[in-house]
Amino acid sequence: MLAILESIDQHTLSIEPLVALVDTLRPRRPRDVIRATSHVRTLTQLLRGNPEHARQLRDYIFRLLESRRHASLYSEVGVLSNDGFFTELKRRIAYRILPPAFGDEYLADALDQILYRQTDYCWISAVPVADWLALFDVVMTPRPGPNVMLPGLLEAIRTLSYRVCAIGLEPKLTNFHTEMEEFESPFIVQNREVVHYLDNYERMLAGGDVMLDARHLLVMLDQCEAVIVKIRKKALLQGTSIALTYLLVTLNQSIDRLRKLLYLVDTSGATSEPPTVDLDAVAAQALPHRPVAKVATRKRAAAVALALELIQAHNNKYTVRDLLADNIHLLARNVTENASRTGEHYIAENRREMTRMFLSSAGAGVIVGFMALCKLLFGTLRAAPLVEAFLFSMNYSLGFMLIHVLHFTVATKQPAMTASRIAAGLQSRDGRHIDLDSLAELINKVLRTQITAVLGNIFTALPTAWLIAWGWMKITGHHLVTKEKALHLLHDIDPIHSPALFYAAIAGVCLFLAGLISGYYDNQALYTRWAQRISQLRGLSRLLGRDRTERLGVYLENNLGSLMGNFYFGIMLGTIGTLGTLMGLPLDIRHVTFSAANFATALVGLDHNVSWQLVVKSVTGFLAIGIVNLVVSFGLALWVALRARRIPFEHGFLLLRALFRRLRKAPVDFFIGSKENK
Known part of the structure; x- marks a missing residue:
């Protein structure tokens, strides 16, 4: 450190000495807090012991600051660009491979050169704020002249305001929230207020007698955020798109940064503290022995918080993960929200609805019995692998779509939908407390509804x-499957001596993906107004009539997600086995209802000459397959729904205890519902 400090004099202009000085502070391990803190304190003591070194370092840093432009650092780092999601994604991937060239004009480029490691934020944020402020006080002692940081802050405020105004007038937003066309847009008004505020600020700096007042500006920013909240709520009902989601995230980030910069530069004391920063905690850490209510102390705390935010955002500005995290959770929220509303139809509230669910799933079991027949017949064709995969896929897809059109229920389709409904129940109004008793009641309803649906599927799939x-044997004189094929079918559902449960987990993943696909297409149908678009097809109206065309449009808008989810689910089930064979990988699927149907077919093929041990093992096998189907698909869907809503859930033990209490209190009602709800 001392050698680097001695090399700095009044002629030093290069950034290399500062890069080398930060290298001496950087610990070998990013999370080595003790060593990083020790390095910072050592540098502080060196500078205190030699005021000349401190003065030379101060003048050197000011020369660097004066020679570079600041506004882009405050207005761009940590704020998404206006280029759009896919352009930003492509740019980040390209810069991860080959970073851009650095220049000597912008302060952001200097940050790139000084904090060149992605882990720098870890040790910088771990060092106590009080130590950083002590080093800052030693180096950056006040000097005569204008504030070198202020022009960049003011220019960043102006840039962010124009950006908020431009994004707020995007057709994707105004078409979605038409009220902005009837009244003056708050995005335009906030820009007018910012320009007025900055003009007054410049007059104040020039020595004019001007009273700064940012209260009306803050009110307009509040109104901008209120519009964003309304658009998001409307998107939950009418769907969203990646472009709209990206705009909303960019708007939120720009307004948040605008508030933070305004708080730093405002001298009137009227600006509110940034809502996304806990200034009490930062100020208490920065100055533990001073009252945190003082304005100067809180300003320093806000500056420290913004500096840490900029450093973290700078270290991660080329990471794809952060871009996805900012955007995908909103899009996933809308997708799972549509699945949540669909999931309400898969939850029986009383015994009458339980009976209706059983009959609905029983109807699906009949169709699955015939789908199992078609799959066996397609397998006897000995077609080419891809042709066979196509036949299997169409059998599954068209069969599942027919089940949906007839308002029947496949039990394993429930978890992907009901998990989103449970996640919605986890989100309390205050965002902090969860009503575990109500949540336990909801999960109890979901559990018994799914058990009823599985039993309904098996109840008819087996006899069908x-x-x-049996009918095939009586009509044709020979069995539908040979004895070797029958034994193979029974081996396929053996939970011990075959990978049946692993294949059942793969089917559970497919069920989970089908649920996401359903939510995605439901979202798209709402967002793109399928009903209205289909009703405008003149050729179809001439063919079907206007009323039928409108009913078809409404039906497709309400059911597109379910139809496409079933279609793609069938394709996944039909192709995974073939892909596993072609790639030499152990990939296949096991589905509880088809496994039960194959068990019945195998019994007839063996003329019922099977031991009771084999029957027990086979029945246990397809029941275990059903459990794995449900658990895997439900667990994945619940995980995505929680991540989409950003809900931390740490009450698993208490929830299990609440469920066990309900089971012990009324075991019969736990599985079939109470008589009061009948």
Whole structure:
């Protein structure tokens, strides 16, 4: 350190000495807090012991600051660009491979050169704020002349205001929130207020008698944020897109940064503290022995918080993960929200609805019995692998779509939908407390509804498949499957001596993906107004009539997600086995209802000459397959729904205890519902 400090004099202009000085502060391990703190304190003591070194370092830093432009650092780092999601994604990927060239004009480029490691934020934020401020006080002692940071801050405020105004007038926003066209847009008014505020600020700096007042500006920023909240709520009902989501995230980040900069430069004391910064905590850490209520102390705390935010954002400005995290959670929230509303139809509230669910799933079991027959017949064709995969896929897809059109229910389709409904129940109004009793009641309803649906599927799939195999034998004179094929079918559902449960987990992943696909297409149908677009098709109206065309549009808008989810789910089930064979990987699927149907077919193929041990093992096998299907798909869907809503859930033990209490209190009602709800 001492050698670097001695090399700095009044002629030093290069940034290399500062880079080398920061290298001496950087610990070898990013999270080595003790060593990083020790380095900072050592530098502080060196400068205190030699005021000349401190003065030379101060003058050197001021020369660097005066020679570079600041505004882009405050207005761009940590704020998404206006280029759009995919352009930003492509740019970040390209810069991760080959970073951009550095220049000598911008302060942001200097930050790139000084903090060139992505982990620098870890040790910088870990060092106590009081130590950083002590070093800052030693180096950056007041000197005569204008504030070198202030022009950049004011220019960044102006830039951010124009950006908020431009994004707020994007057609994707105004078309979605038409009220902005009826009244003067708050995004325009805030820009007018910012320009007026900055003009007064310049007159004040020039010595004019001007009273700064930012209260009306803050009110307009509040109104801008209120519009964003309204658009997000409307998007939950009418769907969203990646472009709209990106604009909303960019707007939020720009307004938040604008508030932070205004708080730093304002001298009137009227600006409110940034809502995303806990200034009490930062100020208490920075100056533990001084009252945190003082304005100067809180300003220093806000500056420290903004500096740490800029450093973290700078270190991660080329990371794809942060871009996805900022955007995908909003898009996933809308997708899972549509799945949540669909999931309400998969939850039986009383015994009458339980009976209706059982009958609905029983109808699906009948169709699955015939789908199992078609799959066996397609397998006897000995077609080419890709042709066979296509036939299997169409069998599954068209069968599942027929089940949906007939208002029947496949039990394993429930978890991906009901998990989102449970996640919605986890989100309390205050965002801090969860009503565990109500949540336990909801999960109890979901559990017994899914058990009922599984039993309904199996209740009819077994006899349907048995009757088909028996009828085939009576009509044709030979079995639907040979004894070797029958034994192979039974081996496929063996939970011990075959990878049946692993394949069941793969099917659970497919069910989870089908749920996301359903939510995505439901969102798209709402956002793009399918009902209105289909009703405008003149050729279709001439063919079907206007009323039928409108009903078709409404039906597709309400059911597009379910139809496409079933279609893609069938494709996944039909192709995974073939892909596993082609790539030499152990990939296949096991579905509880089809496994039960194959068990019945195998019994007929073996003329019922099976041991009771084999029957028990096979029944246990397809029941275990059903449990794995449900648990995997439900667990993944619940995880995504919680991540989409950013809900931390740490009450698993208390929730299990609440469920066990309900089971012990009324075991019969736990599984079939109470008589009072009948």
